[in-house]
Amino acid sequence: MTKRYPTAEVLAQANDTFLDSVSVDCVILAFHQGSLKVLLNKFKISDKWMLPGGFVHIDENVDDAANRILKFRVGIADLYLKQFHLFGNCDRTRKEESLKMLDSWGITPENGHWFLKRFVSMGYYALVEYSKASISIDESVEEVGWYDLDKLPELYADHGAIVEKAINTIRIQIGIVPIGYELLPEKFTMPELRLIYEAILGYELDRRNFQRKMLSVGLINRLDEKRKNGAHKAPYLYSFNREKYEEASLGGVHLMPWTH
Incomplete structure (x- = not known):
């Protein structure tokens, strides 16, 4: 199975692997037991939940990266997927949280390590039928689960704002989004x-x-x-x-x- 999260070896050689300072975050929505759900995951070393996401390979289209992440996470190819916003605030992530992740992967970063640089993230939302989703869990993730849209836990970085922007985008386009x-x-x-x-x-x-x-x-x-x-x-x-x-x-x- 293809790993969604990078190994320490990959992280150490990432300048030759990933597009510099660009990431993808996906708001995956499903409907279950009368509620609209959002799929979240959490690293073992973090107390905050995150949206499914990842990095973009140098030789990979950004849309293809989003589809790869979704296929790994819910086991379905060709989901209804829309790119809706570029998140680029300079303070959207915290260096101390990134340092903690690197330490958990056994990496002692040098100054200017690519993982500690400022990232912009392309936001996507995806719609999936709940019963068809087959959730995969990477060994780096403590837990993956569906949460009610109106009862989300504390989220990492600006992921709460990403969810809010996705819902507002669908709301504005509600006449044409299926x-x-x-x-x-x-x-x-x-x-x-x-x-x-x-x-x-x-x-x-x-x-x-x-x-x-x-x-x-x-x-x-x-x-x-x-x-x-x-x-x-x-x-x-x-x-x-x-x-x-x-x-x-x-x-x-x-x-x-x-x-x-």
Whole structure:
């Protein structure tokens, strides 16, 4: 299995391996048990959680680096992936945290070590169906897990700002980003779809108005099946008309006629 995190040997020779001062950070979103989730990982030597990310090889396209990182982390190639912002504040990382990481890898850095230099990071967001993700754990990582978007732990460096920027970007483009199409399984309920939009928008939506708007686009079909919910009234199941959905997406058609 290809390692996502560099070994001490690779770090020592990184000037010939990685693009100088450039990294990639990925906001990986999934929907599970009624909540929008963000995938995080944490080094053994750190008490702060991080977004999945990594460095860019000298002979590698930046988009290819993001896809490589995602494939390693969730086990899926060709996810819905969008580059959304370049994070370049001069104080976005702390030298003492980088020194601690190098020490844990058995490296005594000389002055000007490439790992201690200022990095700019290209931010990507990815949408993945939760049940299809197969999480991989590198031996350098203590833990990897999904966290509710509204209950994230303390994050490393500016990763909290990266998550916030990703959500704001999707919110602005909510009419054309296929969030339900990418996050939900083949069969889903209308409340599940509504919860995804509410998580992105940050407020509750009128149930009937939401359903009317979603069905008016003509990309969702109601099935002759219901979800069994015990004592509660069973809601109908729906599915996306995938052929029409992909045609609409390629043609730049609004996937949802969104208004308040």
